[in-house]
Structure formats: structure tokens, C-alpha cells
């Protein structure tokens with residue numbers, strides 16, 4: 001009897017646990033993964049939307065919420081690089097203590113986030129109790145994440161530059177005004193006006209996070225633009241681990257067409273040229289290995305379910 005009980009605990013319990021977890025994952029409306037197992041079409045019908053996406057109205061705003069006189073990423077980055085730092089204040093959340101910076105140039109005032117975290121440890125015990133090896137928490141990854149997002153045709157990582165402020169080397173990123181955190185949305189149970197679009201933006205983020213091996217995508221690292229419900233991805237300082245494997249591919253069920261094409265086109269030369277200023281060579285190689293695995297994962301879904309049930313158009 002004792003043997004049978006032991007057998008149940010040691011063998012069947014884990015199996016039962018896996019089934020239970022799998023069941024929780026696919027529960028309709030489950031927010032952790034931001035999607036259900038429905039097809040792209042049925043989600044779209046439920047949201048009452050006939051068009052796949054709503055136009056992107058996001059614009060960069062000054063500190064009073066008025067649109068800046070320019071909007072291209074290049075112009076925003078130029079301002080981040082050259083504007084005078086008027087003041088800096090602590091952001092009361094987070095563990096790496098980024099600062100909210102007030103910038104001023106030619107009468108224009110805008111906010112930005114300054115991050116200067118730089119931790120490089122062979123072994124570290126995090127506040128969560130987890131032990132990590134070859135751990136890097138580095139603000140420079142913000143620049144790498146921005147460039148890689150651009151290479152995938154994504155415009156939802158805020159523009160960022162390297163900058164030295166008060167003698168500290170770090171990164172300065174455009175502040176997304178008129179936004180709320182995903183934390184607040186979930187706490188206040190605010191539903192997206194277009195659930196289909198919201199879920200698909202989550203899907204774009206899942207693909208990106210697997211590519212950059214970002215284990216730190218908590219709700220405090222997702223911002224929502226209030227004017228257009230654009231999902232902004234922030235805080236990538238703990239990404240770009242050197243693991244070859246994908247960290248959570250099962251969260252990817254649908255794939256944005258344009259980024260799918262761009263993902264397949266990514267080549268070593270381009271990555272090396274664009275990312276070398278920010279990443280080590282083994283970090284770049286790991287991106288390519290994970291890219292290959294992502295392509296395999298998506299292709300398998302397409303072969304099983306058909307392109308129309310996997311790919312969607314968002315941009």
C-alpha cells in the first residue's frame with residue numbers, strides 16, 4: 001500500500017499537475033498569457049470589430065500632454081541625446097531605481113526614463129529567492145531591445161539613447177505620457193475596447209520576449225497608451241540571456257504577419273552590425289539560435305492549423 005501511495009505521489013502527481021497547469025493556461029480570458037485558444041477570427045468577432053486593427057494614434061507628448069512638434073523616432077532620439085537635464089526624480093516602484101528626468105530644449109519640455117543599472121555576476125540570488133548564473137542586469141539592453149524591435153518592424157519599444165547624466169553612464173528613454181500600467185488595468189479590471197487587438201498585441205510581445213529571452217515581463221513592464229490602447233514594452237534590462245532555448249514558446253499561439261517575415265529574414269551580419277555596440281558576441285549568437293527555434297515553432301503551428309489560423313495583421 002505504501003508503495004502504491006509512493007508511486008502515486010512521485011509519478012502520477014506530477015502528471016496530474018501538468019494537466020492542471022495546461023488546463024489553467026487555456027482557460028478563456030486568462031490574463032497571464034493574454035490570450036485564449038480561440039482562432040484569430042473568433043476573437044475578432046467577439047470584439048465586435050470587422051477591421052483587424054484600429055489606426056495607431058499614438059504621438060509623443062510634452063509634459064503638459066500636448067503633442068511634440070515632431071514625431072519621428074529619430075527626432076525624439078535627437079532630443080533625448082541633446083536636451084538639457086532640468087531635474088531628476090526617483091520613480092517609486094521597481095528594483096533597479098530608474099529616474100524620471102525632465103528635459104528641456106528650445107522651449108520644448110519632455111519626460112524620459114534614465115536607467116544606469118549595470119550588474120554582472122557569475123552567480124546571484126535575486127530578491128525573489130531565485131538563484132541565477134551568468135546574470136547580467138544592464139541598462140544597455142534597452143538599446144539592444146529597441147534596435148531588435150525595429151528590425152522586426154515593431155514600434156512599441158520607446159525610443160532610447162545612451163547618455164551620461166551626472167557622471168553616470170546609462171540610457172535615456174522617451175516617457176510614455178497618458179498611459180497606465182498593465183498592473184493597474186488588471187487590478188481595476190479594465191477591459192480593452194478591442195479585445196482582439198489587445199490579445200494580439202500580447203502575442204507580439206510573447207514572440208519578442210522569447211527572442212530576447214526576457215523572463216522579466218511582469219505587469220509593471222507593460223504600459224498601455226490611453227488614447228489608442230497601444231501596448232508599450234518597457235524594461236528590458238534583464239533580457240538577452242545566452243540560453244539557446246526559448247523560455248516559454250507555448251505562450252505563442254498567433255503571430256503577426258509582418259514580424260514573422262522579418263523574423264525569418266534576420267541574418268547574422270545585420271544583427272552583428274546593429275547590435276555589436278550593445279551586446280556581446282555570445283548574446284548575439286544566442287538570439288540567432290532562438291530565432292531558428294522560434295521559426296520552427298511557428299512553422300509547426302502553421303503546418304498544423306493553417307496560415308489563416310496562425311498569422312494575423314496588426315500593423
Ligand SMILES: Nc1ncnc2c1ncn2[C@@H]1O[C@H](COP(=O)(O)OP(=O)(O)OP(=O)(O)O)[C@@H](O)[C@H]1O
Pocket residue numbers: 091093094095096097098113158173174175176177179181216218220221223234235237
Ligand atoms: N518609458 C516610460 N514611460 C512611462 N513610464 C515608465 C517608463 N519607463 C519606466 N516607467 C515607469 O517606471 C516604472 C519602473 O521602471 P522599470 O520597470 O524600468 O524599473 P525596474 O526597477 O527595472 O522595475 P522592475 O521592478 O520591473 O525590475 C515602470 O513600472 C513604469 O511605471
Ligand SMILES: [Mg+2]
Pocket residue numbers: 094220221235
Ligand atoms: Mg520594471
